[in-house]
Amino acid sequence: MLALLRRWDDWSLLSRLLPYLGRHKRLLIGSLILLVPLALAGAVQPMLVGQAISVLQNKPTWEMLQGMSRSQGLNLLSLALLATIVVRLAFRGVQGYYVQEVGQRVTADIRQDLFQHVTALAVRFFDRTPVGKLVTRLTNDVEALGEVFSTGAIGILSDIVSLLAIAIAMFWLQWQLALLLTVLLLPTTAVILYFQRRYRKANYRAREELSNLNASLQENMVGIGIVQSFRREAYNAQQFRVANQRYLEAVDRTIFHDSAISATLEWISLAAIAAVLWLGSFLVLQDQMNFGLLAAFILYSQRLFDPLRQLAEKFTSIQAGFTAIERIVDIFNEPIEIRDAAQTQQLSLETSQSGEIHFENVWFGYKPDEPVIQNLNITIQPGQKVALVGPTGAGKSTIIRLLCRLYEPTQGRILIDGIDIRNLPQVELRRHLGVILQDGFLFAGDVSSNITLGEPYDQEAVQAAARRTNVATLIESLPQGYATPLRERGTNLSGGQRQLLAFARVAIRDPKVLILDEATANLDVGTEALVQEALDDLLSDRTAIIIAHRLSTIRNADRILVLRQGQLIEDGSHDVLMARNGLYTSLYRLQSLGAEVA
Numbered sequence: 123m124l125a126l127l128r129r130w131d132d133w134s135l136l137s138r139l140l141p142y143l144g145r146h147k148r149l150l151i152g153s154l155i156l157l158v159p160l161a162l163a164g165a166v167q168p169m170l171v172g173q174a175i176s177v178l179q180n181k182p183t184w185e186m187l188q189g190m191s192r193s194q195g196l197n198l199l200s201l202a203l204l205a206t207i208v209v210r211l212a213f214r215g216v217q218g219y220y221v222q223e224v225g226q227r228v229t230a231d232i233r234q235d236l237f238q239h240v241t242a243l244a245v246r247f248f249d250r251t252p253v254g255k256l257v258t259r260l261t262n263d264v265e266a267l268g269e270v271f272s273t274g275a276i277g278i279l280s281d282i283v284s285l286l287a288i289a290i291a292m293f294w295l296q297w298q299l300a301l302l303l304t305v306l307l308l309p310t311t312a313v314i315l316y317f318q319r320r321y322r323k324a325n326y327r328a329r330e331e332l333s334n335l336n337a338s339l340q341e342n343m344v345g346i347g348i349v350q351s352f353r354r355e356a357y358n359a360q361q362f363r364v365a366n367q368r369y370l371e372a373v374d375r376t377i378f379h380d381s382a383i384s385a386t387l388e389w390i391s392l393a394a395i396a397a398v399l400w401l402g403s404f405l406v407l408q409d410q411m412n413f414g415l416l417a418a419f420i421l422y423s424q425r426l427f428d429p430l431r432q433l434a435e436k437f438t439s440i441q442a443g444f445t446a447i448e449r450i451v452d453i454f455n456e457p458i459e460i461r462d463a464a465q466t467q468q469l470s471l472e473t474s475q476s477g478e479i480h481f482e483n484v485w486f487g488y489k490p491d492e493p494v495i496q497n498l499n500i501t502i503q504p505g506q507k508v509a510l511v512g513p514t515g516a517g518k519s520t521i522i523r524l525l526c527r528l529y530e531p532t533q534g535r536i537l538i539d540g541i542d543i544r545n546l547p548q549v550e551l552r553r554h555l556g557v558i559l560q561d562g563f564l565f566a567g568d569v570s571s572n573i574t575l576g577e578p579y580d581q582e583a584v585q586a587a588a589r590r591t592n593v594a595t596l597i598e599s600l601p602q603g604y605a606t607p608l609r610e611r612g613t614n615l616s617g618g619q620r621q622l623l624a625f626a627r628v629a630i631r632d633p634k635v636l637i638l639d640e641a642t643a644n645l646d647v648g649t650e651a652l653v654q655e656a657l658d659d660l661l662s663d664r665t666a667i668i669i670a671h672r673l674s675t676i677r678n679a680d681r682i683l684v685l686r687q688g689q690l691i692e693d694g695s696h697d698v699l700m701a702r703n704g705l706y707t708s709l710y711r712l713q714s715l716g717a718e719v720a
């Protein structure tokens with residue numbers, strides 16, 4: 123307990139999460155109220171047994187028992203004992219249920235808030251955090267935290283109330299024996315605290331190792347295709363074995379410290395009985411105490427260590443919970459870097475002139491000292507089709523991520539229709555931009571929901587978007603049409619078909635700016651014709667930024683921007699750039715040569 127009080131850090135961490143308890147006040151208060159009769163019944167039982175023995179021995183008893191015959195007194199005491207047993211039986215179940223219920227509800231609330239927080243974090247956070255680790259935090263850690271709120275915190279309160287009730291009863295009955303037991307409690311508590319501290323450290327390590335294990339698991343599952351095609355199974359299994367072994371060793375350490383605590387308590391509670399017998403018999407022999415009282419104290423010495431043992435067990439789960447709290451609060455503390463401004467502006471979508479994009483002295487780097495985009499100045503007129511071209515790693519995709527505000531420029535600003543994108547609500551910015559990437563990601567759900575993505579479009583709009591993007595025939599040929607279930611992996615859609623769905627997803631939103639990042643790279647010839655047709659339709663009357671490695675696909679762009687190492691080095695139409703005989707010309711010639719050789 124002292125260790126807990128000393129850990130102000132922990133308490134301040136915990137206090138961040140206390141409001142969650144406040145949401146379930148009624149259950150919480152119910153479970154707290156039930157603690158009182160439970161503790162009282164527990165503390166009275168040894169007294170009743172002691173009185174029964176005294177009645178049997180004709181020794182002094184409580185006043186109310188003195189006018190009764192021995193059998194009447196014994197009957198009354200047995201009835202009272204039965205009543206305390208009934209109280210404990212009846213209330214313990216209800217109280218346990220309430221406590222678990224509070225824990226589970228708090229866990230569910232925190233899990234939900236954590237999910238919302240994590241999905242609001244900038245992409246930058248995901249660059250440095252493996253998905254497996256996040257999953258561990260959202261599942262195992264939240265679960266461990268739930269224990270703090272259920273069995274942990276309230277359980278500890280219940281044990282403390284029991285301990286207090288027993289202590290008061292003991293001191294009331296016989297102070298010397300009570301003092302002896304209290305003195306024995308002190309070194310026990312010190313030993314427990316020592317092992318607790320060790321346990322806490324071991325537990326933190328174990329959780330870290332579990333995160334690593336999950337991260338490795340997740341990487342292998344997601345990359346299973348590559349794992350198998352490069353025959354990396356044995357190699358990866360070896361790596362997994364190492365991670366698994368490390369986890370095992372870390373868990374072993376926690377078990378060791380946990381067992382050490384139980385063993386200490388086991389030993390000390392026996393020692394306590396011996397000590398009570400020793401001092402108690404001495405007092406009985408000296409006629410300072412009767413045998414009934416000694417019997418009551420032997421029961422107390424067992425009872426006293428029982429809540430202490432439970433307290434230690436709960437401390438263990440609370441310690442695990444504190445580790446989890448640290449890791450969860452870490453995530454809650456992760457600032458949401460990209461937020462809507464306090465005063466946002468609106469885009470006027472109605473004018474035909476909307477869709478102008480302007481990069482003004484934009485600098486950006488994923489790491490502070492490594493600029494990936496350097497002093498970029500571009501103006502794209504409404505309706506213009508612009509292609510971004512350049513060697514691999516030149517920064518083409520980065521420009522798109524900046525425009526979508528997945529990352530913020532370190533210097534300079536980006537304007538859409540004259541408004542800084544930081545002043546636009548993110549919802550509006552992203553609605554204004556239709557992005558199609560190389561892989562059309564599918565969510566678990568049916569075809570329609572993969573097009574609407576949860577927004578309230580009616581079925582007619584979904585079908586119209588599908589027709590516009592040449593995917594309607596395909597969808598209608600699926601076993602359940604628009605209601606066919608899809609999921610990210612293992613669907614029977616080809617890369618091209620998924621891409622057509624991604625087009626429909628954008629078409630239904632009717633964005634003013636279309637962004638294609640290698641959107642047609644993965645397609646077979648048949649699908650490419652379909653996609654090209656859909657694309658021509660989508661592109662009309664929209665500003666578009668297109669990234670394509672195959673330069674033949676962007677010949678018709680109004681403007682081609684050539685990048686090298688994050689700098690714009692050429693800007694013009696295909697013909698103008700060819701005449702200039704620069705980087706674009708050499709890239710184009712290289713590709714034409716490649717095509718001829720092929």
Ligand SMILES: Nc1ncnc2c1ncn2[C@@H]1O[C@H](COP(=O)(O)OP(=O)(O)OP(=O)(O)O)[C@@H](O)[C@H]1O
Nearest residue numbers: 249488489494512513514515516517518519520521
């Ligand atoms: N998430 C990231 N974290 C750190 N560095 C990154 C990240 N994404 C890209 N980079 C680096 O930024 C540079 C530009 O990357 P970007 O993806 O914009 O290039 P690109 O021109 O689109 O390349 P490609 O044609 O190969 O897709 C590269 O040097 C890359 O290593």
